[in-house]
Amino acid sequence: MVRNFPATNLMRNSAILCGFLLAVAGKGGLVYAQTKEPRARMILRVELLVYSGRENPSWQLTESESKRFFAMVETLPKQATAPVEESLGYSGVLVFCSDDRHHKSIITIFNTVVTIQQNTKSAELRDHGRKLEEWTVKTGRAKLDPELYRYVLMELAPGSQNQSSDL
């Protein structure tokens, strides 16, 4: 069963996001008191959700990119649960967060909806203007086939079929 938890002040110290989510999962609510804990070594891996038959391309964020990612996530407002309509073709990005304490979480970003999930709990945030999604895609510029990269940016462009009204 998926449960929602409050997202306000979700990540004051982005370096412990994975552990933070596990703490929330264990206590069933927003309990953020881990800023004094030693920083965990994290790995953020991005998967571009684009192919059906082929393996999706993926890449790892650098430490500075990881910090930037969490800083952007921290500013996102909470939103009510909203279904994400996947379809054939580009359908957003997955960010896998894991740390050396074996904490894992998955962040799905597509069409203004950001879902953070760990075990059976989740939170949803709103990515106005798809800024986080676009930034995350652009971290893969050097790793992606240039034609594919252009295709995804076109899908992200205002007016594309994938574009939410973002009210």
Add this chain to the structure above:
Amino acid sequence: MLKITADIFSGIPNPEWIVDGDDAEAVLRDLAQHRSAVASLDSGFQGLGMRGLVVEALSEHVTEEHGLPAIFRLANGGTQMESKGIEVAVHLISAMLKEGAGKHPAIANPDALTQGMRDFLKENITLSRAAIEAILPSASITTVNPEEIVAELECAYEATWFNPGFWNNPAHQSKNNCYNYATNRRTDTFAQPGRASGHIYSAINCTQVTDGAVNDGASIHCAPAQETPRWFMALVIAPGPGFVDFHWYRKAQQGYWGHKPGGTAVRNYDNSGHTIFDPRTANRGPYTIFCRFMYAQRKMIVN
């Protein structure tokens, strides 16, 4: 609002049209009072030729107000009250030339809505194999395939009941793709055409991906009975530029097609949200090339 599909062809798109307003309400009221004229999608005659009308509600109220399924068949020999089903079907066919019948995003081929088609459907619905068999269950009838050019129609194949839960399990969903789903083989390896047989495609086009699947044991021709179960699959390609990939569909027992876009969930609708009754005419996004139908045979191995 109702979407009507005359389920008669298999190689070319079936005629579809919209019945709305008073016509739709009258039909729904009539059927609500004659519930035994309504058949489920998988019941009745499913062979070559006229298989009745598929009636799909495009509004939520149908189920609630009239107690009818969201999608059902009429006049295909699947009920105890075929005469009523045929009567309503004729009424629905008569409405196919009304203004607006073809003007809806759900209608893929409005050009098919001609007077000739209407007359052809009326004749076939009343003289259909389903209708005659309903009267004379033991009658021996020769069905004439209305589109003889479609060889795959003559092939026998099997189909499972659409069962997305088998694939959308968190333990398996991300590890299986469209090829796994179409071949009905949940290997948890994100299978690739030709990999199991050592002949994986060297480029993504219809020829190469087809060859990979054939090397794995699929067939582009009719598969013999000893290869049962034979799943009916369709291959499409996204040719680029930029986006190059392949995608597969598999026909379900209910008559529609299921598919699994990569590691996402299995579904039976297209990019427009419409139930897929023909992958050739479905909204496939960037997968614009329809390659062919194929059969996953018993001997097929994928990885």
